[in-house]
Amino acid sequence: MAMPIAVLVSGGGSNLQSIIDRIEAGMLDAEIKVVVSNRADAFGLTRARNHNIPTRVLLHTEFPSREAFDEEMVRAIRESGVNETGVVAMAGFMRIVTPVFLETFRGRVVNIHPALLPSFPGVHGQADAVNYGVKISGCTVHFVDEQMDHGPVIIQAAVPCLTGEDGDALGARILGLEHRIYPQALQWLAEGRLEMRGRFVHLKPASRNLALQPVADVDTDTQALVWPPLEEGF
Template structure:
């Protein structure tokens, strides 16, 4: 049985599109029951319409509190039948109302190697600091922002003097690979969390092929199809 998920996004939705594409190709065992967000004009809803996926745009500015907004979002997600919530560029801090409703079943992607450079400017902060490696992280969501147990990370080299756009253009393609991979592991029931450690059960699936020229590292390794 596929894993029922809801995707929450606030922007263009490229990570949502990566999951839509993987699911359509039969590589990701999920049923995307809902794509929702807090910005009615966001491009992610065009992607949802194009894929025939139910979608919901709630303008957070029309709610009296963060908790009231989250309660409405929780109700919609529950009604959709989604079991897991996948945050894909969702630019809202989740209240306890949301976190308690889906405890242990919310995941996020962050454009840096956590715990370094948390927050909305992770990529820019890593570049400004002058690190030699950065990348992206898929993690479970907890009350403290960008603090939950890590599922998978990808690292890329940082070239001195390069622009943020150039750096992110190398990170984004890896986001589009590691995020669906993490969701697939959840769909397969292979993820277990103990004391912040995320354990991945073994599989017979071969690893994804790497080119000798690839300048990135992903751990745990990507599997075939990702």
């Protein structure tokens, strides 16, 4: 049975598209029940509608508090068919969720961030990395907790920072890896292979034979390092 997912977006939704593409290719055992956005003009909504996925727009400015907004999000997600055993995937969702939301989907909310957490949390992760002068940056899929960009790490991908590039250039290279590691993390969730022990996320062995990609140089164009390794098809 496909794992039910609700996807939260605030912008373009390219990570949403990567999830849709993997589902339609038969590599991700999931079904997107609803795409929720806090912005009516988010292009992620258009991406969803292009694939006949239900959408909901909830404008956070119309609610008296973060908790009230989160209560309505919970209601919309439940109505879509995603219950406490489903997964909520944040894909460029620019809101910090409250305990009202997290208690409903405890251990089932995931996020993708364009930096190697715990370094450079926040909305300018790529530019912050460049401005700091680091030699390696990347992206992180993690479980969401009450703090911004803080929860236990599921998978990370690292790329070198190139001399002279700005945050936009680095971000574009990181984005290509986001589109690979996010569907992979969701597939591990769908297979029931992720186990949280405090801050540590353990990946259980696969029940079927899978050819692992190399640990290093998963993508030779970007000289990327991904851990845990991507599995076949990702």
